[in-house]
Amino acid sequence: MIMEQIKVTLKDGSVKEFHKGVTIGEVAEAISSRLAKEAIGGEVNGIVVDLKYVLNEDAEVSILKFEDEGGKDLFRHTSSHILAQAVQRLYPGTKLAIGPAIDNGYYYDLDSEHRFTQEDLMKIEKEMEKIVQENLEIDRFELPREEAIAFMKKQEEPYKVELIEDLPEGAKISFYKQGEFVDLCAGPHLPNTKPVKAIKLLSVAGAYWRGDEKNKMLQRIYGTSFPKQKMLEEHLHRIEEAKKRDHRKIGKELDLFSIQEEGPGFPFFHPKGMVLRNILEDFWRKAHQKRGYEEIKTPIILNEELWHTSGHWDHYKENMYFTKIDEGDFAVKPMNCPGSMLVYKRKMYSYRDFPIRMAELGLVHRHELSGALHGLMRVRCFTQDDAHIFMLPHQIKDEIKGVIDFVDYIYSIFGFKYHIELSTRPENSMGSDEDWELATNALKDALEEKNLSYKLNEGDGAFYGPKIDFHLEDCIGRTWQCGTIQLDFQMPQRFDLTYIGSDGEKHRPVMIHRVIFGSIERFIGILIEHFAGKFPTWLAPVQVKLLPIADKYRDYAQKLVTEMEKRDIRVELDDRNEKIGFKIREAQLEKVPYMVIVGEKEMEAGTISVRSRDRGELGAQELLGFMETVQQEVWNKTL
């Protein structure tokens, strides 16, 4: 039974009760947060449970338990304080930066002479457990801003001082104290350290102070914690399981692609990976043809002048590769847009021609930082499933909505869950404020009219325009931007694109850049992890493995293979001199959707014996019926 009421114990010992649904304002009015001990402990459903009041979106007081996201945050945030306390006990003089709760855990950024090693983490864990055992009360107190700064100066915490200095004048600054340890913190926290029973510190990594590479690099310790040891073990087990889906691992096992030392960030696609890639491209082409896109292809190397015109020289040079041809300076394209601009400019357009949807599977090269490379997810050369849509101003919203629907349609075919982000004008950008506002509002309106929720990323847009991003998750929950829709008033201006309006005058079209897969490479990475290599029949590089039981059935098997190939079924014959169990095992490990086994029985009856990767033995079948089943699974997924 979940408690539906909140008890607040005040410092004077009296108890106030509030019922769920009360607003935070009402609580605040009734009690001063200074007086409240803040936390009301208890047990819910027999699990840890420290209740807390927090302000949720509806400004209602809600009751948290560990299973709630808010409850977990509370728990993790307190854990991060315990981590900081343990580190300061073991390594006096360590300066504290920030230590928030994150998905599945928490971290603390520390500035210390000492370089933390894996062994140190064990020691720190032990100390954290001690702090938990000490069952320290966690108390909140507030100081006026100036006193807070003085206090943190006295504590020799320069990062905290800097944080407080950024808070507005006259603000009350809250602190949390547990034992000898005091930390600047908005809270809320658990009432004491006791519930943090199972602690695991996971890794140390560098992190710049305030995320700025010009600042000092601090040491970040990542950890996780749970109210019960068993929950921690389950969590660690889940992480291990998830790692088995890693596309780099499966890509190697299934021989789909590789990345060699000779080409860091430049992936090689193997025969089976190419089959998958071609399926995706065919699928993509059909979907685009159906929606009024025309396909083009533009060169990879273009002269430097073009990149000055496009603005890439000023805004993207750091990420570009350059080369010389004869005496001229050339660049390898990092984006496809300038090429499309030139295709647009080859002729005159009428207002009647719009919208013009120009698609290109364009190979781009970008110099990504070496430390940022990651399998197929972040590479230095990749194929964007790009399209540039040229429009009349009044078509903007409908086109954006059309692309949003298109993305949703494609992702749903693969069964992907995604979230949307809207990124606004970055610092290093071009164009007028008015254009940016217009463009940003167009994207925002389209999202809102479609009733889609999104996360706002201030300052994260492209240098030529704001963007809507579609993010997909990998096996361990990291998200990767795949689809994006970017509205651009700059490029058409820079390239002086025009069309002839109904008035006979020249006008400027508007343009959007968009990708749906994002890049074929990244999309394949996501795809591998999503299916853990068990591709559905329509995507499987090999759909059927033909397994004759012995040499003498080879001819019969070969005949079946020929029949299947006639129907474009991707079939492989395994006529090696091996036992059937061995061949089945290998086909299963290759994650082939269907295995067809033939021996004496089948040859005589003119049938086949079918085994499914996912459903096991399916028994004897007619060849024709089986082939139809396979084809059905493919056609169902093709538009």
Added chain:
RNA sequence: GCUAGUGUGGCUCAACGGUAGAGCAGCUGACUUGUAAUCAGCAGGUUGGGGGUUCGAUUCCCUUCACUAGCUCCA
């Protein structure tokens, strides 16, 4: 690029201041096989590259390249 870590045959891993070992894969042969591994034999590595310390380095040190996690950046 930054911080930390890793780098042994095609793959997964072992060992160690005295010039490397296993399993799988490969090759050869036998077996002719009924739904997740048949048996035997053979071959395969100047321990990522370069330099140094040492009588001797794969092991210690420096440097470089690549990879991993995170930061930064981004499709």
